[in-house]
Amino acid sequence: MRIFTNNAFYLFGINDFIYHIYVKKGDVNVMKDIYPVLAPQLASILQLVQADILGAVTEIRIRTLKPLMLVLGNEDIMLSAAGQVTKSSHEAYLCTEDDLLKTLQLICKNSRYAVEEELRLGFITIKGGHRVGLCGQIALEQSRIKTFKHISGMNIRLAREVKGCSQKVLSYLFENNQIVSTLIISPPRCGKTTLLRDIIRNISKGIECLGVKGLQVGIVDERSEVAACQNGVPTVDLGPRVDVLDACPKASGMLMLIRSMGPEVLATDELGRQEDAIAVQEALHAGVSVIATVHGKDEKEIKERPYIGDLVKNHYFQRYIILDNTPKVGTVRRISSGTGKVLYCL
Amino acid sequence: MWLKLVGSLFIIIAGSLLGFNVAARYAERPRQIRQLITCLASLKAYISYAAIPLPEALIACTGGAKGVISDFFLKTAAILTKCGWLTPQEAMEQALQVPGLVLEKAEVELLAVLGANLGAVDRIEQEKYLNMIHEQLQQLEIEAAQLSARNSKMYRYLGICGSLTIVILLV
Numbered sequence: 001m002r003i004f005t006n007n008a009f010y011l012f013g014i015n016d017f018i019y020h021i022y023v024k025k026g027d028v029n030v031m032k033d034i035y036p037v038l039a040p041q042l043a044s045i046l047q048l049v050q051a052d053i054l055g056a057v058t059e060i061r062i063r064t065l066k067p068l069m070l071v072l073g074n075e076d077i078m079l080s081a082a083g084q085v086t087k088s089s090h091e092a093y094l095c096t097e098d099d100l101l102k103t104l105q106l107i108c109k110n111s112r113y114a115v116e117e118e119l120r121l122g123f124i125t126i127k128g129g130h131r132v133g134l135c136g137q138i139a140l141e142q143s144r145i146k147t148f149k150h151i152s153g154m155n156i157r158l159a160r161e162v163k164g165c166s167q168k169v170l171s172y173l174f175e176n177n178q179i180v181s182t183l184i185i186s187p188p189r190c191g192k193t194t195l196l197r198d199i200i201r202n203i204s205k206g207i208e209c210l211g212v213k214g215l216q217v218g219i220v221d222e223r224s225e226v227a228a229c230q231n232g233v234p235t236v237d238l239g240p241r242v243d244v245l246d247a248c249p250k251a252s253g254m255l256m257l258i259r260s261m262g263p264e265v266l267a268t269d270e271l272g273r274q275e276d277a278i279a280v281q282e283a284l285h286a287g288v289s290v291i292a293t294v295h296g297k298d299e300k301e302i303k304e305r306p307y308i309g310d311l312v313k314n315h316y317f318q319r320y321i322i323l324d325n326t327p328k329v330g331t332v333r334r335i336s337s338g339t340g341k342v343l344y345c346l
Numbered sequence: 347m348w349l350k351l352v353g354s355l356f357i358i359i360a361g362s363l364l365g366f367n368v369a370a371r372y373a374e375r376p377r378q379i380r381q382l383i384t385c386l387a388s389l390k391a392y393i394s395y396a397a398i399p400l401p402e403a404l405i406a407c408t409g410g411a412k413g414v415i416s417d418f419f420l421k422t423a424a425i426l427t428k429c430g431w432l433t434p435q436e437a438m439e440q441a442l443q444v445p446g447l448v449l450e451k452a453e454v455e456l457l458a459v460l461g462a463n464l465g466a467v468d469r470i471e472q473e474k475y476l477n478m479i480h481e482q483l484q485q486l487e488i489e490a491a492q493l494s495a496r497n498s499k500m501y502r503y504l505g506i507c508g509s510l511t512i513v514i515l516l517v
Contacts, residue, residue, distance in 0.1 A: 039431055116397075
């Protein structure tokens with residue numbers, strides 16, 4: 001596997017819009033956010049894992065009575081109780097129900113009431129912006145998901161800040177020195193949020209090489225992933241001109257920010273619902289540029305989707321950035337204008 | 347003669363102190379239950395209004411006050427912060443070792459019920475549980491106050507009179 005053979009360093013560089021991943025020995029700082037939320041048994045196993053492996057982890061998979069698994073890019077490995085990589089599921093450490101329960105307790109600080117909305121959506125965002133996806137048996141109330149009765153699986157997706165990953169995209173986001181509304185489109189795990197975060201950081205700081213001064217940016221961070229807020233304060237570097245509405249529904253949050261904070265740019269993650277589309281329209285009519293992300297293949301596919309499709313059909317966005325994960329996560333496949341003109345193609 | 351006098355004095359002092367001590371426990375119990383009710387009412391507000399996570403809510407609900415009940419909540423919060431994999435019930439059981447706590451079996455059982463449900467359900471259910479615990483604690487407070495009124499004086503007198511009786515019998 002390339003990430004193991006390459007022991008240079010962990011670096012997200014940009015070479016023709018491909019963020020190359022190299023593994024740096026000991027670059028495991030991100031795990032400091034993860035150990036405190038893992039059940040003691042799981043945390044002690046992970047602490048025994050080699051640093052170069054930990055540096056390349058993108059996901060930690062925990063399933064009841066199944067091997068403890070680490071995902072490294074497009075590959076996964078199983079761990080033994082001694083923290084060694086193993087190919088045999090007999091030698092692997094089998095996660096127990098207790099491991100999952102204790103991990104959930106640690107994630108929600110023994111307070112399910114504090115994360116009831118997140119539980120309904122099926123994931124909780126923890127310190128550092130890492131997303132913990134949950135799976136198990138659902139409890140319904142009047143055909144609506146109420147909560148999880150039992151948790152049988154967890155996927156901890158590590159969020160890594162990649163400063164500079166938007167560098168070459170930035171020049172496409174301006175027309176006559178004015179920022180244009182942009183939609184970042186890709187399937188899950190292709191680096192949408194990472195790219196959005198870096199775009200925000202650059203816009204907020206100002207881009208000297210393009211002669212653009214810093215702009216006031218408002219972020220509606222419904223899932224606490226973009227700004228990774230703790231007690232409402234961002235824990236990642238987003239530059240000096242950012243206001244964050246944390247854990248706030250996108251639609252009402254965008255309108256709140258326009259009224260209260262007067263942003264020049266609004267940024268939000270994962271549009272989807274009808275009210276999101278209405279709020280984007282409101283923001284654009286109010287003269288505020290919007291930078292958002294959405295799950296999908298490309299703008300043609302998005303066009304067929306309800307609500308968000310209308311935004312594409314009516315040319316509300318002036319740029320579409322299409323990402324995918326081949327050959328690497330974060331590859332910019334294409335950049336198009338709102339009228340369909342291709343500005344960049346890999 | 348002097349020896350008898352000093353000995354009698356010691357018996358009277360020891361007996362009286364014992365009586366006063368037992369009486370003080372009876373007087374202290376309703377006071378601690380009242381403090382518990384106040385803290386739980388505050389905890390309910392922090393949970394149902396602001397959905398503050400349990401360790402922070404347990405600290406906030408004491409309102410910076412000093413006292414045994416406040417120490418109990420602060421210790422529970424400290425245990426949950428340090429060992430987050432423990433359940434609130436386990437943390438409360440450990441925190442019950444706080445010195446000066448005079449709660450009886452009935453209140454401790456109620457706290458165990460509270461700990462078993464604390465943090466494990468949503469806000470609405472949490473509020474229901476806390477209301478139920480609140481009502482039962484109020485009932486216990488009334489009983490404890492009645493018991494205190496009845497027994498406090500009795501144990502004080504019993505301490506003095508009992509020690510005097512011993513002295514008379516021995517002399």
